[in-house]
Amino acid sequence: MRALRKTRPAAGAELAEVPVPTPGPGEVLIGVEAASICGTDLHIYGWNDWAAKRIGPARLPYTFGHELAGRVVAAGPGVRHPEPGEFVAAETHLFCGHCGLCRTGKPHICQNMKILGVDVDGAFADFVLLPAHNAWVVDPRIPPAEASIMEPFGNAVHTAFPSGADPELTTSTVAILGCGPIGLFAVGVARAAGARTVIAVEPNEFRRGLAKEMGADRLVDPAQEDPVAAVLEATEGLGAEVVMEMSGVPTVIDQGTRMLQHGGRLSLLGLPDGPVSLDLTDQVIFKEARVFGVTGRELFRSWQQTTTLLATGMVDVRPVITGRFPLERFEEAFDAAGSGRSGKIVLSIGAG
Amino acid sequence: MRALRKTRPAAGAELAEVPVPTPGPGEVLIGVEAASICGTDLHIYGWNDWAAKRIGPARLPYTFGHELAGRVVAAGPGVRHPEPGEFVAAETHLFCGHCGLCRTGKPHICQNMKILGVDVDGAFADFVLLPAHNAWVVDPRIPPAEASIMEPFGNAVHTAFPSGADPELTTSTVAILGCGPIGLFAVGVARAAGARTVIAVEPNEFRRGLAKEMGADRLVDPAQEDPVAAVLEATEGLGAEVVMEMSGVPTVIDQGTRMLQHGGRLSLLGLPDGPVSLDLTDQVIFKEARVFGVTGRELFRSWQQTTTLLATGMVDVRPVITGRFPLERFEEAFDAAGSGRSGKIVLSIGAG
């Protein structure tokens, strides 16, 4: 089968022929139909410092990619669900299933987590192995390309609705910091959930345009105006009830605390590279802010919510999918994904 | 009447004779019986940078002190509760009552908050004025000195049980960082709430001894051992479900995130002086930590909980009250409070 592989600790990747893997106990083999490119994949493709450290040369060669949708073609011993022929998307966080967190309903923060396409061979290939429990049967109303982005869409859903979220989005002013694909999805989610006002902060003009299409009420270009001032102005000086931080930029996270209303919630999904300096006294403690770390998706609550939002058309993600390429044109696809004039780029692989 | 007043922008205070104030509409006049010394009062007494900036010379002379218990002796127009003769403690956060937060059940994070003894004349006096709504009628099982510490005890209660707290203390490992009086109260609260293990971190040996008396299972001297390592060791490497940060020291707050279990809660009450640098990616986001800013007391849920804990004897605060002085011996009282060999110091003022 074809597989897009990192073969050397350097930028680039190679489309190679490798054997089709065989599902072991509890695994399914999926014929990939669509796989979308995540920011993580850009890091791996470009082999930046993070990739060099997180993955390292010892694992090479290996197949990367993790956001995928495809059809189950074979199942290993002991697998009852899903059945061959079912069309699935992949939960890419490979939880261990037996640590205390997995056992108490929080496998998404498993203490022994591995990641598809990072720690094991991934989805930029004709076939991929997946633990059966990580396969989510896709509602037939969701087409393959959109199914492949359920995983990052689920990140947006989780950031919007973490368990115990308070305040909720409905009737709240919601600021979304950073409009990469997940931020753009979050705009649509906030709109669908009945936010009062959705304020999108993003320096890239093209992406601000997509945020507008996804339903943002107010666009802020941080190069032109202070995002904190913009949010305060839009809220009679009170600040936003909910801030979703999608950029991972330390100064933006700091701004996120400053634009927060007393009693507000700051959900952090973006991953800063280094330490972040915050004014906890005035911006968190006196405000009684709730700062929620968010990672992955709640299993599988976030997937169920994602299914509803996509299958019913409550959120239309098509504006965000700005490019589709066959697997063999992966170089163009990665160029597009890294260009700054894109939303989500999808690789079409199999029948999809 | 007698009143302990700041008369000059410098260390010290002066016991002066001033007129007894008259309660205006909605106010009560309280004959103070006991008033305890808060860390804030030490700052004001010593006139440190915070006091110079927060209070400033323009307000002088004025009467400080805010933790108090006493008897209502007069009520202004329109006051129905409490009635003269009732024994009350004071909620010292003077909320405006009409901002959006006051109106929606969150007056403790009022956007126009003033503080008794900071923004208006306070409690180190024979009499003090208080908005009637800020007076909490004290359960008769609680003696005056203990009633005067209901306010800081309520801080501990609020840090332990903020609305929407998850995880809860019951059956959790709880780490308490900093064992000043509020941290010591928190040890008692965690013990009463059925924490699995209460770990108290405090550099001061005397205060570690008090933490032991209040029920801590494990005492950590951060000069002798790494608090993060100590908590991980006590939890099979998992970390604490709940951390209550009472010190306000930036490095300790950072440690608080590092000793937290995946999915754990960090309640921040201690107020750092400057910015705090945190490793959000690994210690908050990937862990899905919940960081709760905590200020003051929930009105009056925290007071009701405080009443139950003190009146039933579920928490015995007597070990923490390490000194009592009549008002005129205020210098000895402040020396004791600042000595590092004290818990809470109470000034006996009136009949109590």
Add this chain to the structure above:
Amino acid sequence: MRALRKTRPAAGAELAEVPVPTPGPGEVLIGVEAASICGTDLHIYGWNDWAAKRIGPARLPYTFGHELAGRVVAAGPGVRHPEPGEFVAAETHLFCGHCGLCRTGKPHICQNMKILGVDVDGAFADFVLLPAHNAWVVDPRIPPAEASIMEPFGNAVHTAFPSGADPELTTSTVAILGCGPIGLFAVGVARAAGARTVIAVEPNEFRRGLAKEMGADRLVDPAQEDPVAAVLEATEGLGAEVVMEMSGVPTVIDQGTRMLQHGGRLSLLGLPDGPVSLDLTDQVIFKEARVFGVTGRELFRSWQQTTTLLATGMVDVRPVITGRFPLERFEEAFDAAGSGRSGKIVLSIGAG
């Protein structure tokens, strides 16, 4: 001033001239501009068994009506907010302010509750007295007639979003049982909050039509089909995540439990006249249903949510307001309100 009064323990009412009342301490006098007719007012007007028992002849004569909007024309001693000239709607539940529930942020379930227009003179008059704290300043985007229905709209909001609500409406299938005005408002609220599917159950064809206008996806006439079967069919046999019971009919409440999904939430607002028989074992316990009693509005969280939903146009209540009459045509107004071919009927009283 003019006032619509119950003068005899019998059906009907009398438009009389009475003195304009004077606001006492903490009260405001409101010049009523619009007052809408509640089901309770129909009971009082018709003097049914409930009215005879709840109000009784001893209170007569008195002025009824409670859903109102108008302008503050005078304020009693000690009132700082609202100020004369401000346009307000009325929270009609007159909480005591000093019981344990009032003091801990739950005045809407005050243990000494009185009701405007039931226990004290009400709003079908040129002027009405109101505790200042019960006045809610109306967003200027909301016109007077709509402001007068903020109170029952707030019931729908509270039924939809009670504190601690789980599951939430967003992405849930929501069944609404009974489409009187509050049920109709609830349809709009569920739609605005991003419900997956809104199913409205109502025997009255006219009101089903209004439910359609408010955004219901599925209308069920219980005379034609079994509501439980209809909900199960619409949910692949699973049942609704959220049921809002607005009818108070015992058999309908029982149906509400039967159409509920495992882990679902049943919010009860409709008031049954007598005991209700439920199959708790199979429909509540084995399902782990959450049954939430709901009364009044959360103060003033429900009002803030109501403001957002109405002022931004997220819910358009105009279809529900099916008739407007000047006060002197009250007989026509009550006939319309009781006709079964109406939504909400509003009395225009003053300048509005």
Add this chain to the structure above:
Amino acid sequence: MRALRKTRPAAGAELAEVPVPTPGPGEVLIGVEAASICGTDLHIYGWNDWAAKRIGPARLPYTFGHELAGRVVAAGPGVRHPEPGEFVAAETHLFCGHCGLCRTGKPHICQNMKILGVDVDGAFADFVLLPAHNAWVVDPRIPPAEASIMEPFGNAVHTAFPSGADPELTTSTVAILGCGPIGLFAVGVARAAGARTVIAVEPNEFRRGLAKEMGADRLVDPAQEDPVAAVLEATEGLGAEVVMEMSGVPTVIDQGTRMLQHGGRLSLLGLPDGPVSLDLTDQVIFKEARVFGVTGRELFRSWQQTTTLLATGMVDVRPVITGRFPLERFEEAFDAAGSGRSGKIVLSIGAG
């Protein structure tokens, strides 16, 4: 192996020799060391109407019993945890693992639930099969007899701490209705969690004595005094914040609503045989009561909480275990369990 079997649709059971079963994929074989007798087992042993209907003659002969602890002796294909030799207790609710509720973290309300010892062969035998995922490795501080009662203890824990519980037990007055073993455990749990006052209602004098030993502050014999009046008297007329209903008796459930404070929580675990008539208007709706159906244990949060409470000695269940019998003396054991002068009866089976 020996197995206690129902062989005829009538009272009684038969100790028979049957083959040791072989674990299939995903199953473990457990050498049972202790198995305790549940009320359900009494129904099955006595073959009452419930048993005749729920189980029926077609399933006979089969082995009953479900509360168990023992050692893993063999594992079927694909099982990684637990390993042979580990000592485990059994979660007896056999969830399907793939329905929407299982997939979203609520397997305890699986829509395809089967019960060990009811739907499949059970634990009153030398060996029992269990899905590997249903085995909970027991903390070594918990001895076998106590491990066998972790399952019903987990019911008490779940009733006390259902997800989203509000109010919590800490500082609340808690009434426990019915002091069979689960009610008795609940007394201990409420005491450990820092309840203000624990009121136990139970007609059986022997069990009231056990409730006293478990830490109840107030014992109510409903034959001698009205439980509603008793709870109101103990709470200054306010009622209990939390009621845990363990009896399943309709009139007692009704009392449970009547003794509830405004805003209180009623957790229902006891299973009524028929419909239950409630005064919803006054006792649930106007009070804004939260009625929580509770079934089984949250997987495996309730087990983790149970482990902490038992392993640390926060709850000492030894007073509740009033009898231990070897398997062959099962008739004496069932007589004791049904006698009304017992708490929990444990059958010693293997090495334990």
